[in-house]
Amino acid sequence: MSGDHAAGLDTFPKLLAANARIRGGKPASREKDYGIWQTWTWSEVADEVRALACGLAALGFKRGDRLAIIGDNRPHLYWSMPAAQAVGGVPVPIYQDSVADEMQYVLAHAECRFAVVENQEQVDKLLEIKDRLPLLETIIYHFPRGMRHYTQDFLHLYADVQDKGRAFDAANAGFYDGEVAKGAGGDLAIMVYTSGTTGRPKGVMLSADNLIQTARNAADWEGLTDDDEMLAYLPMAWVGDHIFSVAQAFTHGFCVACPESAETVLQDLREIGPTYFFAPPRIFENILTTVMIRIEDAAPWKQRMFHYFMDLAGRVGRDILDGKPVPFADRVKYRLGEFLVYGPLKNVLGLTRMRLGYTAGEAIGPDIFDFYRSLGLNLKQLYGSTEASVFITIQPNGDIRSDSVGVPAPGVDIRIADTGEVLFKSPGVFHAYYKDDDATAETKTADGWVHTGDAGFLDADGHLKIIDRAKDVGRLTDGTLFAPKYLENKLKFFPFVSEAVTFGDGRDYVAAFINMDLEAVGNWAERRGLAYTGYTDLAGRPEVLELVADCVDKVNADLAQDDKLAGSQIKRFLILHKELDADDGELTRTRKVRRSVITERYGDLIAALYSDQDHCEVTATVTFEDGRTDTIHADLKIRDAKVIPPGAAQAAA
Template sequence: MKPETTFPALLASQVRVSGARVAMREKKFGIWQAHSWLDVSRLVHDLACGLAQAGVCRGDHVALIGGNRPRLQASLTALQALGAIPVPLYQDAPAAEYAYPLASAKVAFAIVEEQEQVDKLLEVKEGCPDLSRVWFDDGRGLRKYPQSWLGSLDALVEAGRQFGAEHAAFYDEQAALVRPDDVAAMFFTSGTTNLPKGVVHTHRSLILSAQSGKAFDRISEREEVLAFLPPAWLGQNIFSYTMWLASGYTVNFPESPETVGIDLKEIGPTYYFAPPRVFEEMLTAVTVRMNDASLLKRKAYDYFMAVARRVGQNVMAGEPVTLVERLQYAVGNVLFYRPLCAQLGMSRIRVAYTAGEAIGPDLFAFFRSIGINLKQLYGTTETAVFVCLQPDGKVKPDTVGIPAPGVEVKVAASGELLVKSPGTLKEYHQNSQATAEVLDADGWYHTGDAALIDDDGHVRIVDRLKDVGRLAGGSHDGATFAPKYVENKLKFSPYIKEVVAFGHARDRVCAFINIDFESVGNWAERRSLSYSGYTDLAQKPEVAELIQGCVEAANAELSVDHLVAGNQISRFLILHKELDPDDGELTRTRKVRRGFIADRYRVLVEALFSGASAQYVETEISFEDGRKGFAAATLPIHDAKTFAILQRAA
């Protein structure tokens, strides 16, 4: 690894080595359009010159708000070449969520994708006095906006092209001033508990982390990547931007969120990254399709999936299986596994990673059993993603792998995982107290995650340290309560989308459940069960019976694991609304904000543990256009069967 480099230097290197190769593809009007490394370099040059002429200076914070678009990605490098600091924000966040990061970073300039983001900035501009210029990529609907501080990226690029022609050495001179320890970008945390914090990363920390991941999995310029997750999430930024520049592979931008499934099949990526919820949605889609298939096909699918669960992971790991099992798996591969991978757009996958939160072990096993090299990685925004990765041939479902090259880990006496990595943040923006709380004098980053390290050096993440608790009273008094483990066990069911488990300092475990509206809706329609919407469907007695079966199946599996046998769910309710980031219940990366939910639905939590059979609740909800409303319902509370602790068969 070469630590003495910057993002503009990486781009220049790729142009020298691979100028004519395809760097990006963008799908527009159903057609993939290719851009070479030389094309990207020219665009970055023109954007940087245009931004400089417009007044962007070294050290300025510039907001980037939008989806995965080539010109927004090129703007990242253009800003970094000027020594300015990109601040990516989530494009689907409501306007109110922009106010704090814009004000705290004193953002004077913003580059956005389209009218939706412009309208949100108009809402908050009065409270963000530093914001003086906004450029948009897509001008549809903006032609008659009178604001003088609004402009198009088309005009900015053209102005930059003219400026660059008159000042031929300007871009190279500015890029040469950038140093590896300069700030490269600032990413705001998801804010699961308090206000989000601005995580400040340097060129060195981001690039070293990417080079570590590149070396671990032998990533080359031949990879194909689909960039479909929010660019404001550092995980997506690392895979579609930092790794892109470090490795020289091709990044593909889908036409829209609605076409991602089609685009995935058309591109056939070789290197893939997604949070567990994406894999959950894939499995749900497969389940729905199979439920609609003929009886013969369903029987054959069930038979060969049983074969895959039994021997698929052994085949992938190169471990011995019997000749009969190998033949069965080969037939299943021809009839089901390979066509299924193709249908999911994953037939060319060489390496696939999931991260962001823990993935359910059953969900993880499903994808590996059909031949997809799905692995887990562990990292945080503060450590630039690559802390632990799973090595090929040594994947343990209950761990996140071993430390990446150049990374050290250890477990403190409190059970907290500590990390020392070249990818560690420089600081939290204007928050020295928070920085001191997570970075100690010896350079160890305190992750806040409870973890174990096994004899092979593999790291097992138990849960967030603050969420791990103890049961009190009853037969499991003092037993560990690990809510995330329980939630993931339940979420393997295609009928369950979200779960929030409660049990700390209680004598049992209870849970809120969100049904998967698409999957349960399909199930209901096949039974001629009519419904008018999510709330109506969620409260059907037939749906409660379906979910109860899922809960009790999960309890049976939990009962054979002595570490979490006491975590079986004894009571549950199905929420009347889907948990939503716009209502503050989930982060923008769809992590559960457990404390917020417990406070917001305190009356429901108490009803679960008090033995009540039902509870009325009224909840304020946010609509997509920003309006507020209320959702009210009397929620039935259901008892679930729990099981005596069993010994897992050898």
């Protein structure tokens, strides 16, 4: 497709027109509606987008205006992006589950005059904050349900706007094509607000060139074609979804399917059978946990068959996938396994057709990663950021190392600063943070290198390894290196642990908060006939404490093997009485731990970890989805873990 770029396809509306011309009859969007998959071809999508773009113009949308987009993944909301761009506007997708205040900040900061939203729920949210948003003029909603008694004249039904657009188009022939032709690659194509691990979200400005070139480079490198199919189920406001489900779909012409609802994703996955799939490690982890729980409920002979073939796959599966030599007998057995176990399993998971799978966002457990690869699924890790239009490094086919995030993606240069921080430069490098020159100058050097904020190093073969956030890497009082994320990930690789927070910078030893995984531990408890009333109760059980202690001991044993990290073994830990939650501000919307919030909120617990107390009483506030709050009381037990002295590591091993 690189020839197309020379032909002037430098914006999304132009790419859309080209797709309608080249592959007009091929599917572009799918959505399950009333239980049946509906499909729109590229030429139908081009018509829908044209009608909406003209409708926006008819309502007074001008070049340079911002269009807020709020809702679950729906084709109609995706179409509003090229529609806004076609008439010179900038789409600003906003996380649909953000509460009204968060939404107000982004809408005000981005100066949105128009908003396209999914349904009544989002309209209500906007109406609640509209008084504080003097710039917001027009709200367009897609689903009419429940909207009958809304009489405000600034509310418009999506389909009505399109009808207006069709009339406008008929009356103003040449308007749409003229507006599209005015667009250029250097134009601002989208503003993506980062989830904000620290402070307020920042508006990352990405140009059409940024997105299109980055998307095209990566898709060419992976050999994607217009026969591929993607399931778009991650938030539209996340840059990754924009690259996978919009930019790459537009440059390479493949079909993007939207799930029926957030709860049906796994069923929809099975029905669509995508060939190209992205999921954060958490989802792969959840799928594996579910499979393992179901297998434990299966008949004994099925369990034996499953374990026999999974052992075989664990031994030879990855080598077969990487094209490495494997004994003939094992190949034959692997084929049989494909027929009896791997094939049916992939079918149940909806991954039968998957040719390329990515995972990113945080480290994936080696066991989990290997499980999928040994089934013959080409799952790869990538490392990216919003500021890079996603791709920085990708694991190359045939050379996957589970402890690295791969080699630089095409067109990307990587440099390691003296501080150990990773810097990159690429065609995808963002233009600036909107209205925040200080932050831009802090992140992007004058000559175009971008600070990732991650500490890492390139190994001898050019593979990048990430240790932790550069600012999070600390030292214990005795000078031992302390990489919290690294330890937390090791803990989270156990199915019983869903989240962990470690402390140690400037302290004498490492201590940890642990969240148990309710599903896995609940199932474990059920098997042992252990009755419990809920999360807090189960988390407080001594049996569960022992179970988790076992996981911590294993992590320590593992750390003891490594000279540099042996000193940062976890000495004391406790199991938290509640799950860390984005609604309580403890996690970001992409479920990363907000360390500062936790340090502040659980100061007493941290103090207890660094004292000789063996329990600590706590009162915490939880926020429900509708905004109400409640308090929980609990008495948490603190437990010492087994620490292996560095010298004894060899003997223990």
